[in-house]
Structures are given as structure tokens and as C-alpha cells.
Amino acid sequence: MTEISPSILACDFSRLAEECDTMKRAGADMLHIDVMDGHFVPNISLGAPVIKCLRKANDMVFDVHLMISDPLRYVDDFAAAGSDILTFHLEADSDTAATIAAIKEKGMKAGLSIKPATPAEAVFPFLPQLDLVLIMTVEPGFGGQKFMADMLPKIEKIKAEADRIGKTLYIEVDGGIGESNAPLVAKAGANLLVAGSSLFLADDRVKAVAGLRAAADAAL
């Protein structure tokens, strides 16, 4: 069954805990938390102190997406804040293998993300160590952008390589995901869908979460 990770970037931050609670009640599988440093991406969102507060109010799996230049430097902070899955970018400055090792050392699941211009093959050497690969389907930095359908072959390649080496992992997609393209990404191999705008801006969040999952599962 496809899992759903609502991106809190699209929520009302003045009521963060209540907003996240609506996604728990809607049956979301985890919460996608976007961390941006204004350097790796041209936008600033939130950091470990906010996650630490939210941790006290919400017991869901925290799927933390670091869009920061030096993820290795902050692994301990995000672990202490209560992250369950910590995903960083291959294009960041930190050494990739060392960052994956540091994340696992802290008992978290390790994820590696690639921007639209980075080829699928770039993650292959790291697959055995990873719990999750995140394929960006927009340029990272902002919510509400249009899904890039030309990322579909990349999802297929990563899924094929994971199957080839016998590795079970989350293949996550992020950016412009909604009911219309959920079947496409699921068919390509994604099993974890991030969605910000299409879930938080929906009139009925319960229906939106269930509808997104059903749309993906129907394609399998």
C-alpha cells in the first residue's frame, strides 16, 4: 500500500500542532517536514527547535527533508529533536557516505534526495546503505509548484536498480503530487508520496489523504 507523507510547508504555522493533528486523524502515514537554510535553496523554513516542540505534541513518524548545504553538521541536532527519517541532498556539500553513516549511528532511517538535474545513477552506489531515496519532482525550495513528468523515468530506474540488488526501501516523490499524477508515480515505482498543497489546501483532508492513496494504489 502506498504511504502518504503530508508536507507541513503548506500548513498554517500559527497552529502547527493542530494542523499536524488533522493529518494524523486523516490517516496519513507520516509527516514530511521541510527544512530550508536559504543557502542550499533560496528559501528559509524551520529548524530543529520547531521539530523538537512538535515532537511533544505529535507521535507520528517524522520524515525530515533537509534542504541545507551542510547536513552532516546538523545530524545530531535533528536526531535530538525527534526525527525518525532524516533525508539530505546528494548535491549538498557534506560527504554523502559519512552523512548516511552519522544518521544511522543516531538510530534514524537515512534518506538521500536528488534534484531534477541529478541522474538516477548518482544514488546507485549508496542504495545498500539507504532506507529511502527521495526523487524531487520540482526544484526544491517552494511548495505549490507544477509536477515535472520527465522525472518518471528516474523513478523507474531507481526502482529497477533497487529490485536488481534485492533492496527494499522507500522510494519517495516530492513536489506537485496530487490525485492526477499519483497513479503515474506509483506505477513508476514510488511507494511514499509527499504532498503539501493538495492535502493541506483540500476542503476535506480525510478525503484528500484517502483519495491520494487510493489513486496511487489503483495503478498498482
Ligand code: DX5
Ligand atoms: C519543496 C518541498 C516540498 C513541498 C511540496 O521544496 O520539498 O516538500 O512542500 O509541496 P507541494 O506538494 O505543494 O508541491
Ligand code: ZN
Ligand atoms: Zn520536501
